[in-house]
Amino acid sequence: GAVVSQHPSRVICKSGTSVKIECRSLDFQATTMFWYRQFPKKSLMLMATSNEGSKATYEQGVEKDKFLINHASLTLSTLTVTSAHPEDSSFYICSAASTGTSGSYEQYFGPGTRLTVT
């Protein structure tokens, strides 16, 4: 159980275009989803936190108009990189969080999406 998928796993796009990345919790409902960015050989940087039906909360320094997050349902969140540029090339990872039947709160991570902007 507790599987999180991301689509696509890899995407190459041209500079100036927009790219949408989907994050789905496959077998549970996620009250909160997180989006991270990971630079090569670096740790994860939290970009934003989103709760279903409300606006995402962005971390300092993350442009909300460039990285659009939509959390339309308890199983789906999308990250759209608008007008992508080569410096947006990175590995984007989402996680979905829920409180299990035992009451423990857990985050489950997706497999990541490699974005390359040419």
Add this chain to the structure above:
Amino acid sequence: GDSVTQMEGPVTLSEEAFLTINCTYTATGYPSLFWYVQYPGEGLQLLLKATKADDKGSNKGFEATYRKETTSFHLEKGSVQVSDSAVYFCALRGNNAGNMLTFGGGTRLMVKP
């Protein structure tokens, strides 16, 4: 604010060697502590966790003990395998309203046959 510091890699070991990856943290109150593993080209997988002082998390031969007195959560394994080669992240979840995870910088482990 909360922070996690872990030893820089890469750590290179021979198969069946003993592994220790150090992790220390700074946080207020009583955070939960985690170790995640990331295999090449993949996302993060939870390896083990501990939610209170003196708890020991264990999984797949890996262990880590929550030491509040030293604010540490060092990862150990008695005999590593080539398949353990990956990047390991120490993380904490503090008592913040957002339930956010704070990650260490990651430690790359390379195990040679």
